[in-house]
Amino acid sequence: MGDVILDNVTKRYADVTAVDDMNLDIHDGEFVTLVGPSGCGKSTTLETIAGLTIPSEGTITIAGVDVTTRPPKDRDIAMVFQNIALFPHMDVHDNMSFGLRLRDYASDEIDRRVASAADILQIEDLLDRMPDELSGGQRQRVAIGRAIVREPAVFLMDEPLANLDAKLRVHMRTELQRLHKELETTIIYVTHDQAEAMTMSDRIAVMNEGHLQQIAPPLVCYDQPANLFVAGFIGSPSMNFVDGTVRATEIETEGFDVEFDPSYVDELGEGDEVTVGIRPEDVYPAEDAGELANPTRPIRARTDVLEPMGDEIFVYIILRGEDASDTDADTGAAGAASAHGVDELLMSVEPDSTLTDDEDLEVVLDREKVHLFDTASGDAVSHDIVHSGSVGEQRSAWEGG
Amino acid sequence: MSSATDEEEGGPLRRWTRDAIQNPGSTYRGLFYVVTLFFLVTTLFPFYWLLVLALTPGDQMRNIGLLPNGFNPYAFVEMFERLPFHVYMFNSIVIALTTTVIVLLVGSFAGYAFGRLRFRGKTPLLLLLLAISYFPPAAFILPLFQLFTGNVTLVTLPVVGAVQSPNWFNTPGAMVTPFSALFLPLSIFILTTFYSQIPDGLEDAARVEGTTRIGALFRVIIPLSAPGVATAGVLTFIGVYNEFFISFLMTDGQAENWAPIVWGVVNYQGQYQAFYNLMAAASIVGVLPVVILVVVAQERIVSGLTAGALKE
Numbered sequence: 001m002g003d004v005i006l007d008n009v010t011k012r013y014a015d016v017t018a019v020d021d022m023n024l025d026i027h028d029g030e031f032v033t034l035v036g037p038s039g040c041g042k043s044t045t046l047e048t049i050a051g052l053t054i055p056s057e058g059t060i061t062i063a064g065v066d067v068t069t070r071p072p073k074d075r076d077i078a079m080v081f082q083n084i085a086l087f088p089h090m091d092v093h094d095n096m097s098f099g100l101r102l103r104d105y106a107s108d109e110i111d112r113r114v115a116s117a118a119d120i121l122q123i124e125d126l127l128d129r130m131p132d133e134l135s136g137g138q139r140q141r142v143a144i145g146r147a148i149v150r151e152p153a154v155f156l157m158d159e160p161l162a163n164l165d166a167k168l169r170v171h172m173r174t175e176l177q178r179l180h181k182e183l184e185t186t187i188i189y190v191t192h193d194q195a196e197a198m199t200m201s202d203r204i205a206v207m208n209e210g211h212l213q214q215i216a217p218p219l220v221c222y223d224q225p226a227n228l229f230v231a232g233f234i235g236s237p238s239m240n241f242v243d244g245t246v247r248a249t250e251i252e253t254e255g256f257d258v259e260f261d262p263s264y265v266d267e268l269g270e271g272d273e274v275t276v277g278i279r280p281e282d283v284y285p286a287e288d289a290g291e292l293a294n295p296t297r298p299i300r301a302r303t304d305v306l307e308p309m310g311d312e313i314f315v316y317i318i319l320r321g322e323d324a325s326d327t328d329a330d331t332g333a334a335g336a337a338s339a340h341g342v343d344e345l346l347m348s349v350e351p352d353s354t355l356t357d358d359e360d361l362e363v364v365l366d367r368e369k370v371h372l373f374d375t376a377s378g379d380a381v382s383h384d385i386v387h388s389g390s391v392g393e394q395r396s397a398w399e400g401g
Numbered sequence: 402m403s404s405a406t407d408e409e410e411g412g413p414l415r416r417w418t419r420d421a422i423q424n425p426g427s428t429y430r431g432l433f434y435v436v437t438l439f440f441l442v443t444t445l446f447p448f449y450w451l452l453v454l455a456l457t458p459g460d461q462m463r464n465i466g467l468l469p470n471g472f473n474p475y476a477f478v479e480m481f482e483r484l485p486f487h488v489y490m491f492n493s494i495v496i497a498l499t500t501t502v503i504v505l506l507v508g509s510f511a512g513y514a515f516g517r518l519r520f521r522g523k524t525p526l527l528l529l530l531l532a533i534s535y536f537p538p539a540a541f542i543l544p545l546f547q548l549f550t551g552n553v554t555l556v557t558l559p560v561v562g563a564v565q566s567p568n569w570f571n572t573p574g575a576m577v578t579p580f581s582a583l584f585l586p587l588s589i590f591i592l593t594t595f596y597s598q599i600p601d602g603l604e605d606a607a608r609v610e611g612t613t614r615i616g617a618l619f620r621v622i623i624p625l626s627a628p629g630v631a632t633a634g635v636l637t638f639i640g641v642y643n644e645f646f647i648s649f650l651m652t653d654g655q656a657e658n659w660a661p662i663v664w665g666v667v668n669y670q671g672q673y674q675a676f677y678n679l680m681a682a683a684s685i686v687g688v689l690p691v692v693i694l695v696v697v698a699q700e701r702i703v704s705g706l707t708a709g710a711l712k713e
Contacts, residue, residue: 051609071608072605072608077609078609078610079606085600085603087625099611150610
């Protein structure tokens with residue numbers, strides 16, 4: 001009953017297209033997050049679902065009813081806003097019951113629903129306070145309470161946690177997930193914070209410049225990003241990208257070569273320009289590579305800056321421009337790195353690592369985790385160059401539902 | 402820096418000037434009292450003089466000084482015996498209230514459009530509206546009189562024939578309509594400023610919760626703009642209550658014909674006799690509703706005129 005379908009939704013303003021040909025199929029009870037950098041059209045998309053903005057083209061269906069041109073009040077939705085938007089002239093009870101009173105609910109039914117929502121959100125003691133007497137987190141709970149008392153088919157949330165401090169934000173994240181589990185109502189959530197998207201959602205819809213880049217479960221977006229944008233946006237710190245060229249038996253980049261058989265991937269042939277993507281946790285110091293089934297050849301590098309995070313250390317390493325296997329060619333050539341040009345990679349290592357600044361080392365990449373992207377189009381062509389198979393086959397697995 | 406002996410030199414004037422330069426605060430305070438006194442005298446003296454006139458018996462209306470010639474509070478009773486002045490006041494209050502309601506209602510819609518919607522030609526349209534308030538009401542007197550005495554052919558229809566303007570002489574309509582038009586621009590301007598400051602999120606929230614745009618206007622935007630609405634309302638009420646030209650023109654001066662207080666005051670003057678003490682008493686009584694309104698609403702008006710701001 002709470003499914004939401006966007007069909008070719010486009011929103012044009014005088015000089016920009018905010019949302020371009022957006023298609024979404026959100027199932028009842030699903031928690032879907034629209035994520036992307038600011039100005040990517042995610043909020044506009046949410047506003048078209050809310051009815052605050054009428055799309056230039058396309059149709060929006062909520063719970064099987066075409067609501068494209070209906071006003072917000074006739075859509076069976078509730079919304080939580082970034083700036084919270086509690087009515088300053090009403091106390092908490094009146095704020096929460098505003099929508100119910102407009103719909104002429106009996107007063108005992110209103111009181112019952114407000115009480116039960118207040119119970120869920122633990123704001124029973126605040127019902128007769130005015131909004132300006134509440135803390136940021138309390139206001140946010142009241143705003144969520146105002147949404148849930150109406151028992152709508154769909155919740156829309158526009159960066160509801162953006163104005164909270166970091167600690168409270170993480171806490172409210174958990175609360176929202178708990179709430180979703182309890183209510184089992186569809187939630188469409190907008191955020192620019194990929195961590196929020198990753199942790200809360202059933203599926204993430206990544207948007208950029210008005211276009212939907214990928215919609216998939218969080219780990220699929222992480223492990224099998226559809227293109228360079230998704231690969232770079234999801235995950236923190238983001239994926240390393242290195243430009244390379246496909247050769248007969250390998251992919252050649254400035255800093256290293258990766259063994260690769262182009263015949264594995266139909267889309268690729270010798271001479272194609274590709275971008276190699278590798279996440280920081282898939283780069284290993286050579287001595288730790290023993291457990292990897294398919295490492296690359298050791299790559300000579302030098303550590304640059306270390307960022308200890310407590311549970312892991314991020315190490316910026318400068319590639320020295322040659323494989324360690326060619327050592328006989330340039331023994332003792334300290335200036336080799338500058339001669340070949342410098343490439344930098346980010347590597348994440350265990351916190352007990354003894355690495356220091358400016359230390360020479362050899363690293364390997366996990367070839368099963370190397371992503372290949374078509375440099376020209378940005379589209380992913382392979383997410384595992386060992387077992388490979390084309391991306392198309394992998395994708396159909398999770399897009400089918 | 403001058404030494405102590407230098408400072409004590411010179412006459413009193415010189416010492417005083419030096420003090421004033423070194424310690425300007427006391428001078429400013431002194432000037433403040435002078436200016437305040439000036440304004441108090443110029444605004445309050447006419448009322449005092451009215452009171453003097455009202456208390457002077459009718460046959461002593463000669464060579465009146467700063468104190469009344471005699472003491473006759475009975476004038477405040479006699480004014481009601483001679484004319485139904487309370488009816489004139491009732492007429493004025495009804496006309497002013499009706500105008501205020503119309504102005505606030507129409508002004509709210511206009512203020513919503515100008516303050517919260519984006520459309521082409523908004524600024525020129527708002528300026529044009531404001532330009533209307535630059536015209537003195539007297540400029541409209543002749544055409545309006547013609548219009549409301551049924552002397553204007555509005556349109557000539559094929560079957561019905563000529564459609565004349567309504568004959569609203571001696572009815573409130575002849576006053577309420579032009580007053581509304583004349584006082585709308587100011588109210589629209591005030592309300593536009595206030596409504597534009599209400600965050601969009603609040604209106605969006607109200608609409609998602611179940612109101613229409615107009616519902617959001619009345620349930621959220623207007624309540625949050627209360628100081629602005631009060632300001633616009635009070636200014637309109639006072640403006641209409643005090644208006645002279647159109648009030649004087651649109652009735653024949655009889656209390657039962659919706660004549661406002663202007664006529665009440667003027668009617669104490671007969672062809673052969675003028676009851677100046679009664680006119681003065683009536684003027685004082687007539688001003689009371691406005692005084693009460695201003696005292697009650699002054700905090701709202703001041704905050705509305707100066708701040709115009711909503712927190713957040």
